[in-house]
Amino acid sequence: MTKEEVLKRLKEGNIRYLSSNANDGDVSETVRIDTAENGQHPYAVVVTCSDSRVVPEDIFMTGIGELFTIRVAGNVLTDTQLGSIEYACGHLHSPVVVVLGHTNCGAVGAALEGDGEKHVKAITDYIHIAIGNEKDYEKACCLNVEYGVKAAKEALGSGSDAPLIVGAMYDIRTGEVKWL
Numbered sequence: 001m002t003k004e005e006v007l008k009r010l011k012e013g014n015i016r017y018l019s020s021n022a023n024d025g026d027v028s029e030t031v032r033i034d035t036a037e038n039g040q041h042p043y044a045v046v047v048t049c050s051d052s053r054v055v056p057e058d059i060f061m062t063g064i065g066e067l068f069t070i071r072v073a074g075n076v077l078t079d080t081q082l083g084s085i086e087y088a089c090g091h092l093h094s095p096v097v098v099v100l101g102h103t104n105c106g107a108v109g110a111a112l113e114g115d116g117e118k119h120v121k122a123i124t125d126y127i128h129i130a131i132g133n134e135k136d137y138e139k140a141c142c143l144n145v146e147y148g149v150k151a152a153k154e155a156l157g158s159g160s161d162a163p164l165i166v167g168a169m170y171d172i173r174t175g176e177v178k179w180l
């Protein structure tokens with residue numbers, strides 16, 4: 001699939017999701033065996049939050065072998081996430097990377113309230129840099145995505161071989177993905 005075809009597939013999947021009660025993605029034994037024997041060729045990398053309300057395979061109505069998903073609270077893109085993206089784009093040839101934030105992100109909320117405790121601080125430290133002095137919850141969630149897109153672009157470069165890297169925001173109430 002081309003970059004444009006991947007984006008079209010994701011957008012259509014999200015529209016289908018809005019009026020569905022179950023994911024129609026292929027999780028059959030056939031696709032399990034096919035991907036086990038022939039390897040994976042995920043057409044998109046999705047970096048998103050660990051929030052249980054944000055399930056990328058469902059949001060885009062996908063099955064086995066379609067999305068290379070990286071989930072971490074606050075969809076922060078530190079070295080381990082960037083390494084995962086580099087692997088997916090460099091070795092599995094995924095042409096598109098989506099940094100998918102979401103409304104009411106608890107990690108962004110924690111950063112707006114100050115510093116997290118123990119290891120959570122690593123996440124809030126990143127988000128503080130991403131959002132700067134922004135105090136508005138919704139705007140901060142968007143800034144956090146934009147910062148992630150920038151980090152991914154810096155890591156992967158912008159040549160003609162580079163993947164398309166886009167930001168998007170998932171509304172946990174409506175289910176809609178807004179492309180930034």
Ligand SMILES: [Zn+2]
Binds near residue numbers: 073
């Ligand atoms: Zn979140």
